[in-house]
Amino acid sequence: MPHLLFSYGTLQLPSVQNAIFGRLLPGEPDAVVGYTLGEVRITDPAVLAASGSDTHPALVPSTDAGSTVTGTVFRLSDEQLAAADEYEVDAYVRVRYPLRSGRTAWVYALSDG
Secondary structure, eight states: OOEEEEESSGGGSHHHHHHHHSSOOOEEEEEEESEEEEEEEOOOHHHHHHHSOSEEEEEEEOSSTTOEEEEEEEEEOHHHHHHHHHHSOTTEEEEEEEOTTSOEEEEEEEOOO
């Protein structure tokens, strides 16, 4: 059974998808509601090489309940989800979250630790 993963950041980039999955992934637009974008500094050399950036977006709760962060929903196999987990740095944790479409997907959110 495929896993739904919502990306609002670098997992949408062709360079990152090619580095992690060995190909481009089809996806569908969607959004999370009640969040805005913040930033996380990246120091992991492999992530820097794949994304080309030392600053990645991070979901931040918004005081405006109508705020949205748009992105892409991908359908991933167990192996692809494990590869995405390996790519994401320790600043993120994977959690299930409802999307504007009504679907629920995995999302990488800021870790409390």
